[in-house]
Amino acid sequence: xxxxxxxxxxxxxxxxxxxxxxxxxxxxxxxxxxxxxxxxxxxxxxxxxxxxxxxxxxxxxxxxxxxxxxxxxxxxxxxxxxxxxxxxxxxxxxxxxxxxxxxxxxxxxxxxxxxxxxxxxxxxxxxxxxxxxxxxxxxxxxxxxxxxxxxxxxxxxxxxxxxxxxxxxxxxxxxxxxxxxxxxxxxxxxxxxxxxxxxxxxxxxxxxxxxxxxxxxxxxxxxxxxxxxxxxxxxxxxxxxxxxxxxxxxxxxxxxxxxxxxxxxxxxxxxxxxxxxxxxxxxxxxxxxxxxxxxxxxxxxxxxxxxxxxxxxxxxxxxxxxxxxxxxxxxxxxxxxxxxxxxxxxxxxxxxxxxxxxxxxxxxxxxxxxxxxxxxxxxxxxxxxxxxxx
Ligand code: GLY
Numbered sequence: 001x002x003x004x005x006x007x008x009x010x011x012x013x014x015x016x017x018x019x020x021x022x023x024x025x026x027x028x029x030x031x032x033x034x035x036x037x038x039x040x041x042x043x044x045x046x047x048x049x050x051x052x053x054x055x056x057x058x059x060x061x062x063x064x065x066x067x068x069x070x071x072x073x074x075x076x077x078x079x080x081x082x083x084x085x086x087x088x089x090x091x092x093x094x095x096x097x098x099x100x101x102x103x104x105x106x107x108x109x110x111x112x113x114x115x116x117x118x119x120x121x122x123x124x125x126x127x128x129x130x131x132x133x134x135x136x137x138x139x140x141x142x143x144x145x146x147x148x149x150x151x152x153x154x155x156x157x158x159x160x161x162x163x164x165x166x167x168x169x170x171x172x173x174x175x176x177x178x179x180x181x182x183x184x185x186x187x188x189x190x191x192x193x194x195x196x197x198x199x200x201x202x203x204x205x206x207x208x209x210x211x212x213x214x215x216x217x218x219x220x221x222x223x224x225x226x227x228x229x230x231x232x233x234x235x236x237x238x239x240x241x242x243x244x245x246x247x248x249x250x251x252x253x254x255x256x257x258x259x260x261x262x263x264x265x266x267x268x269x270x271x272x273x274x275x276x277x278x279x280x281x282x283x284x285x286x287x288x289x290x291x292x293x294x295x296x297x298x299x300x301x302x303x304x305x306x307x308x309x310x311x312x313x314x315x316x317x318x319x320x321x322x323x324x325x326x327x328x329x330x331x332x333x334x335x336x337x338x339x340x341x342x343x344x345x346x347x348x349x350x351x352x353x354x355x356x357x358x359x360x361x362x363x364x365x366x367x368x369x370x371x372x373x374x375x376x377x378x379x380x381x382x383x384x385x386x387x388x389x390x
Contacts, residue, residue: 001179003029005356006195006205008183008221011038012160012341013334014211015167016349019085022174024357029203030171031195033182033215037161039277040213043233043309044160044342045257045265048075049100051120051127051152052250053339063318066366068123071340074347075154081346082158088173091166094260097156100248101130101139103146103294109252110148117150126153141245141295157248157257160342179203186220188328207330209352213341214275214312221331222324227372228336230310232274234283235267237304243297253290256298263304266291272313279306312336315372319344321351322363325370332356333369 005021007014010032022028032038047053050071082095104110113129120127128151135149136142142149172178185196192204210221214230237259238244244264249256257265269283284306292299314320314336323329334352337344354361 001029001202002192002204003027003177004206005029005209006031006193006203006207007209007211008195008217009038009211009213009215010034010164010168010178011041011211011213012044012164012167012345013213013337013348014209015164015171016345017209017211017334017352018171018176019167019174020349020353021356022171022176024353026357028171028176029205030176030178031183031197031203032178032180038164038213039215039310040312040337040341041160041164041309042307043235043268043311045235045255045267046094046158046160046163046342047100047155047248047255047257048078048097048157048343049152049155049248049250050075050340050343051116051125051155052100052102052255053343063316063366066364067318070347070364070367071343072123072125074344077346077350078156078158078343085163085166085170088170089166091162091169092260093162093166094159095156096158096247097154098247100152100155100157100250101135102150102152103135103142103249103251104148105145105252105293106147113148113150120152127151128153139245139247139249141243141297142249143294143296145293146251155248158342159259163342183217183220188331193328193330207332207356209332209334209356211334213335214310218333218335221333222327223320223333223335223369224372227314228320229273229313230275231313231338232271232276232308233268233311234279234287234306234308235265235269236279236284236287236306237263237265238291238298238301239304240264240298240301243295244301245295249294251290251294254287254294256291256295264291264298264301266298275310277308277310279308311338312341313338319348319367320369320372321348321367322355322369324373325368
């Protein structure tokens, strides 16, 4: 089988890139080795919330400012992205640009929210500061323990499972092929790149996009071992009746994302380095308690489901985008989106398509795979993802 671009990984990132490239007339094949819901996407609640999930929260070093810009660009690309996706597929992805509300439960948290509001204003991001009364008037589900709020007007959420379903349909309608299988080996010698599939058979490609999340393929493609590490996230969904939150609320120990079908997704734990997919009962009990402390009506809500997913973490909590210098530049990475794969899908897809199609622009230096290329495999393995250093 032969294609122009083979995309390894059928999550939000890989499928968005496939949709963009296929829409531009490229012959694209997505190769995905996993189940119906890809593992990084499974960890996601679908928050589009750079103010609460991104810059300043975990970020380290030089990538911080670049990621803030990239996150904002992607957030602002989301309305058109969602409209195009829903238009191309007729599928409802439950995209809700209705803002995200951060809440504080004590003075220290209120001070932190105020600092965050300052930073947002400096960055030109719309922020509204709320005192305790205003926060509860705005979001009546909040408990009396809330002492302050910060409303990020431009942010929002989408349903990640619906998103991935719609992206797959859109990519296929645009002409992308999808193949399920695990890539056992990548051979780069001579002519086209050759991917040997574990179940037998080959795919020949002019280039490869590595969008395999926390999966093993990044190492086969030249990334030192241990750079992209799984950060397990346990989450649950509650079926709530009246009195639950009307919008995304981020508070101490949990975030609450009400979905169109009446569920509230409550997330999420963080366990760096774990690639287990069994939900952790203790972590979920803590999330339930935290959710009920933020919004008391959830205390007796029935649990609808629980799950665990694997975020792709990196040492500086920023993604890895582009080819490795001095290596085969036909192999391009789009991995390590950590807590923000859904948010960053539109900007990542546009960037990768622009670079692969030779349009204007450059790979952002701050996200270069080369920032980790010098690490020996041992050093990389022993490093702790940013998430674990908080
Ligand atoms: N972005 C949500 C999470 O990673 O839990």
